[in-house]
Amino acid sequence: MAVSRREFLKGSAAAVALSALGAPVLAATGSAGPDKWVKGVCRYCGTGCGVLIGVKGDKAVAIKGDPNNHNEGKLCQKGALLIPAVVYAKDRITDPMIRKGGKKSPLEKVSWEEALDFAAKHFRETIQKDGPQAVAYYGSGQALTEESYLANKIWKAGLRSNNVDGNPRLCMASAVAGYLTSFGKDEPMGTYNDIDNATCFFIIGSNTSEAHPILFDRIARRKESSPDVKIIVADPRRTNTARIADMHVPFKPGTDLALLNGMANVIFREELDNTRFIDRYTAFKKGTGEAASLEEYKAFVAEYTPEKVQEISGIPAADVVKIAKLFAESTAAVSLWCMGINQRSKGVWANNLIHNLHLITGQIGRPGATPLSLTGQPNACGGVRDTGCLAHLLPAGRMVENEQHRNQMEDFWGVPRGTIQPKMGLHTVALFENMVQGNVKALFIHCTNPAHTLPHLNKYTPALEKAFVAQTECFMDAETLKYADVVFPAAFWCETDGVYGCTERRYALTEQAIPPLGNSRPVIQVLMDFAKRVGVDPKLMPYKNAADIWEEWRKLSKGSPYDFFGITRNRLKKESGIKWPCPTEDHPGTNLRYVRGEDPLVPKDHPDRIFFYGSPNGKATIWLRPHQPPFEPADAEYPFVLTTGRVIDQWHTATMTGKVPELHRAYPSAFVEINPDDAQKLGVKNGDQVVLETRRDKMTFPARITDTCMPGLVFCPFFDKAKLVNRLFHDAVDAASKEPEYKICSTKVYKQA
Amino acid sequence: MAIAGLLVRVLSGQAEEVEAAIGAMPEMTTYGVHHDNHLVVVADAPHEKMEILFRQVRDVPGVLTCAVTSMTLEDELFPE
């Protein structure tokens, strides 16, 4: 029987969907379908789903989930709609542009030569006049690993400026500092495989359902597999994630440190602690860094009785006990968290306290037992954290302020000892503050949109008005373009090749599927052409392509705690991601980091099953960290708490999802969620215009009355560039990680007159 | 027209009702209930409409998650 081409395509789509359930796929026959499928990684969130991009001629015509990657062939709607709406967006930037008459003049199309010369001249003259500390690079957790590695090398070894930072400072710096202080090295010990083995999920400060939908699907699958699997969602908002929770625990925003210490107290009180594990694998420290004892720690957390936690957080005392017992009594517990924990003035402490729970119960280093911080961007882990593309870091866990580390990098990069400046550069908020003050005069922005995403925007937007700004960008509607003096059109996603490293230490390659649109170019080429014109020695950049940079970075990782020497470009082409450590080409990658017999960096004959080799004493640290309120809690004058976050259909600043008419229609503009009780008191109805007034600014949003928010809390998504909600926020940062507290500020809420 | 393959996870015991609800949408073809609580669904619509359809599927009572397994636009870019 003849089958129409359309029926054939539909049948193929059904077969692919079925195969994601494990059914064998019958080989497709016939002429329909793309000419080839090119392997890659989704451009959006830190889940890092594998994709296959269907190419016909030189056009991307289809996308499907990679069945061999962790997502087992599934994508969420954002990933599935990357093609064609984003790749072929009408406002793609395809030519270099400059402002010839200063910030107020229009952007004009010019040749690549003119744009590069224009930018390089400004940087060169700034360095000559004010020194290398007057120039900076501001990068992104969406940039390719090769791009971030190269930019870091150009700035720190070529231009001799450590002013290298980026948007991961705004989203996961607290998770980094949390891992470092608790375990001695950054990056998690667990992987997504733990989801399949956990019997308890403790999800705090994460709307996994909307921010990481494919992981949520995996958690839902685990929950379905056994009635014994329990899910606790601790969040001031009753988000979609709570739909599968056995317990949703709302609490007053900013009081989770009390909850976490209270859980530790219950665990000891109920004798659910794992004394053997504590004795063998952990040490205790006070906030001062001074050593402490188990008894001191117990006495410290004993103050956080369930009743006291109730008083601070509003969580019923009985629920505090119940959560602690569910967590500690389960056979294997996974904690998952994201920006609700990280974007806080005590974000590092909150991270430490989650790790504490795993360490006192031994819920770590076994399948299904691990803390696992979720990442917002697709390559903040692999691209920025691991390559050391931040102001205080050097590659593979090295620190700028450590002379030995600087010397190692200088030797490896072939520059004289003393080339890398000994003082760390400016972290994001300090960088923009210094731009406002006129100390930093030229900024190279790659793949990010700070005019939309910085906190306290009214304070920091003048920085972009004052400094010379060179920017790589793909889309014309990025807010920061208003301030750019030079715009370099960047090849987008599948138009170039490079590696992404996602939440679970998995490195995966996106291969070039189609040619760059118009005159856009791969960013590594832009960076090298720019740097050479500024005066960086070309010998520092002996690369023909991204694969050459990967090769250098791979060799640099050898013997380090980030060892991925075994992850060659060829392997990346064949395999759908490999999890490091992976020191040799025949190593399959590591699921349980720090565990003997699993992690190749733990000697096979090590006397202990678990060895935290990143820490000088080989032990993890349990920290004594008290509860502290947020920087700006609600008070009599500003009685509500404002928090921000994502919605499922929009991603970050919507420069990509905003292109997809359907995604945009779902949430065309920002709104404010208000609890029904509050709405009644305020006389606000659905759709009414409501004013949010903070100590910085006031803005108006349409109201959505919903019990998603607990009373006293209002929520706004941050994607909408017409309503830059960060104008309302303060710029308080965590003292250790320098990550801003985007999640909590106090506000007045009233109906617009 | 674009074609998307979907894998819809439903709350246990609700597969039949969800299948009926999705099957009643004109752009959707269902391909049966699998492993008790998964529906295989194919959407056939202009790509601009796809997300609305995904949303409609997500909003059907009893649907827990909706993953997209493939999306092809070939017929839109290269009509027969």
Ligand code: SF4
């Ligand atoms: S879950 Fe994240 S990585 Fe996966 S398809 Fe969706 S946006 Fe892409």
